[in-house]
Amino acid sequence: MRFLLRWQHVTPDTRREGSRGVLAVVEQLQGFELAAGAWEKAIFPARVTGYRREWLDEACLDGGIAWGRLSVRGDTDELPAAAGWPRPGPPDHPDDPR
16 A cells, blocks of 8 residues: 555655646646536645645646546437537437447
């Protein structure tokens, strides 16, 4: 367990610092899906000493970080049909191109 906590930079002696620390945390956790609010409330404060929201803003504004969603959540009916999103699941009938 100690290895995991140190590797995740959660222990006091391994925590990152400043805006570069924010960038390092994002690099380590890239691809991990989590609600946006959780990053600022739990992830960054636990891993970056004295975390300030301005550091994330700086990293985003200078192009160091770009946010996006990897998967679609919720009911598939919420997706606009005109957007061309493929519907998940088996085809409803043999002519369905899924």
